[in-house]
Amino acid sequence: MYPRIEDYAVIGDEQSAALVGMDGSVDWLCLPRFDSGACFARLLGDEQNGHWRIAPKDADGQYCTRRAYRPDTLVLDTEWETDEGAIRVTDLMPQRDAAPDVVRIVEGVRGRVTVRSTLRLRFDYGWVVPWMRRVDGHRVAIAGPDAVWFRSEPEVRTWGEDFGTHAEFTVAAGESVAFVLTWHPSHHARPPLIDPYNALRASVEDWQAWSARCRYDGPHRDAVVRSLITLKALTYEPTGGIAAALTTSLPEEPGGVRNWDYRYCWLRDSTLTLGALLAAGYAEEAEAWRDWLLRAVAGDPADLQIMYGLAGERRLPESELPWLPGYAHSRPVRIGNGAVDQLQLDVYGEVMDSLSLARTSGLSPKPHVWSLQCALMTWLCENWRQPDEGLWEVRGGRRQFVHSKVMVWVAADRAVTTVERHPRLGGDVAAWRALRDEVHREVCEKGYDAERNTFTQFYGSRELDASLLLIPRVGFLPPGDPRVTGTVDAVREDLGHSGLLRRYSTAGRAVDGLPGDEGTFLACSFWLADALHLTGRTQEARELFDRLVALANDVGLLAEEYDPKAGRHLGNYPQAFSHIGLVNTALMLYGGEEAG
Numbered sequence: 001m002y003p004r005i006e007d008y009a010v011i012g013d014e015q016s017a018a019l020v021g022m023d024g025s026v027d028w029l030c031l032p033r034f035d036s037g038a039c040f041a042r043l044l045g046d047e048q049n050g051h052w053r054i055a056p057k058d059a060d061g062q063y064c065t066r067r068a069y070r071p072d073t074l075v076l077d078t079e080w081e082t083d084e085g086a087i088r089v090t091d092l093m094p095q096r097d098a099a100p101d102v103v104r105i106v107e108g109v110r111g112r113v114t115v116r117s118t119l120r121l122r123f124d125y126g127w128v129v130p131w132m133r134r135v136d137g138h139r140v141a142i143a144g145p146d147a148v149w150f151r152s153e154p155e156v157r158t159w160g161e162d163f164g165t166h167a168e169f170t171v172a173a174g175e176s177v178a179f180v181l182t183w184h185p186s187h188h189a190r191p192p193l194i195d196p197y198n199a200l201r202a203s204v205e206d207w208q209a210w211s212a213r214c215r216y217d218g219p220h221r222d223a224v225v226r227s228l229i230t231l232k233a234l235t236y237e238p239t240g241g242i243a244a245a246l247t248t249s250l251p252e253e254p255g256g257v258r259n260w261d262y263r264y265c266w267l268r269d270s271t272l273t274l275g276a277l278l279a280a281g282y283a284e285e286a287e288a289w290r291d292w293l294l295r296a297v298a299g300d301p302a303d304l305q306i307m308y309g310l311a312g313e314r315r316l317p318e319s320e321l322p323w324l325p326g327y328a329h330s331r332p333v334r335i336g337n338g339a340v341d342q343l344q345l346d347v348y349g350e351v352m353d354s355l356s357l358a359r360t361s362g363l364s365p366k367p368h369v370w371s372l373q374c375a376l377m378t379w380l381c382e383n384w385r386q387p388d389e390g391l392w393e394v395r396g397g398r399r400q401f402v403h404s405k406v407m408v409w410v411a412a413d414r415a416v417t418t419v420e421r422h423p424r425l426g427g428d429v430a431a432w433r434a435l436r437d438e439v440h441r442e443v444c445e446k447g448y449d450a451e452r453n454t455f456t457q458f459y460g461s462r463e464l465d466a467s468l469l470l471i472p473r474v475g476f477l478p479p480g481d482p483r484v485t486g487t488v489d490a491v492r493e494d495l496g497h498s499g500l501l502r503r504y505s506t507a508g509r510a511v512d513g514l515p516g517d518e519g520t521f522l523a524c525s526f527w528l529a530d531a532l533h534l535t536g537r538t539q540e541a542r543e544l545f546d547r548l549v550a551l552a553n554d555v556g557l558l559a560e561e562y563d564p565k566a567g568r569h570l571g572n573y574p575q576a577f578s579h580i581g582l583v584n585t586a587l588m589l590y591g592g593e594e595a596g
Helices: 196-213 221-233 265-282 283-297 346-360 367-384 403-421 428-445 466-474 482-495 521-535 537-548 576-590
Strands: 009-012 017-018 026-031 038-040 051-056 066-071 076-081 085-092 101-120 131-135 138-143 148-151 158-161 164-172 176-185 562-563 568-569
Touching: 009 085, 009 221, 009 367, 051 076, 051 085, 085 196, 101 196, 164 176, 176 196, 221 265, 265 283, 265 346, 265 576, 283 346, 283 367, 346 367, 346 428, 367 403, 367 428, 403 428, 403 466, 403 482, 466 482, 466 521, 482 521, 521 537, 537 576
Parallel strands: none
Antiparallel strands: 009 017, 017 026, 026 038, 026 051, 051 101, 066 076, 076 085, 085 101, 101 164, 101 176, 131 138, 138 148, 148 176, 158 164, 562 568
């Protein structure tokens, strides 16, 4: 029996994060970074692969009574009602100083409740059982490069059993016990101890001060703020890179093989991320993301990748972990991502569009940016005719994807308009204008099905693709063009499922070259709301937006996909692309009316 993906909440310190289940168990945590090996991997296996549960003694297998984040924070309160009384468990990862910490504070709310803590550390994705010893009243776990210190305040008795560390204690109303788990490299000395109660106060204050900067004040403001907090939690603070998700190998179909590692930074997200942060009032975070982007893509334009590591690493080799059975027996469990070696022409458009947006939004100028953009355009002018794998990273062979060509047009258009606004920059504007015109003609000729009045997934195809909904958003055609409205209608008809939207069809010989199916894609469903609004159907767009917001779990989080039939989330979690979609759609539908 596996918890639903949406049964998890997130705590994090902007360098890593943990998933906390409704049963009080931390089932996923990678230290010291989002993409490090997991020390708790029950999410993709079982209890023997690592977890840390705190719950009433008699609540084995049971879920909490209620839970919620403290308003506008990433501090989680989980409450349990029992026959003996009630407790509250507060979970957080404080902004780190020397080392990452996980703090779990148990408070007595009513009566007297006996509480049990079960800690099983398993380094390297549930593979390595560490050696546990006592030092100065602490438990210390060491194996290879990893060391973890575990302590409580006040100290409670712990014992070892079944390759785990156990504790049992009683809290009465008004009493509390705080646990702190601290990681550090095993060859380093123990880092300074933190005060868990001071850490709690500081975390609440810091998160609420950050959330107060949000400029949006329209409908569903709580959902928008929660999405922005989630994006902040997915940010690797030392570099400004934003991970696509916290997890790897959560399936797009339970029991299937569509299981990928999303703990990296995708260029396809760049413009939408930058726009969301800037419009919501987070220029500092937007600038950090822009700077990460510049560092990541620096170098030979021919070597531009679709994704990078948190610090801009280029090598993300894909491998499998055979000792993990996978979430809901969805195998294989993968780390790394082989799509890093794919050609996706759309990322050139994303980079050009992002840097254009950064320039027009007044972010601090970088003197080398324009020379980088010119180099990208030189490569694109020579190579844009190549087929590619497209933004969905298909593994069924390269095609002439329409969205990829549209984004080539975007790259050329942003290069031309940048020089028109800033003539002193210079550049081969004549070549860029010619490229822009040629790509536009070719897409309208080869990527458009006049019989059905819709653009298609790739040249000569009868298939459709949700990315076609971005055509009016990026300016390739105006929203009122009949080809745009026809495409919106066709995509909704062909890819719609219970009012939501798939990315593309997986029936028959699917373009992605993979067996099985997947759920509706939440980011694409937000794009549908945007397209409906742009084409004059704002009421329909708002109704769809209301429904999408309602799909978030009880603490406001969204996965990558949703299965309308089973009523459950699918894919990696929480998904930046989904939360970016929520923020941008709210801003599009209501930002001009109610936002301050």
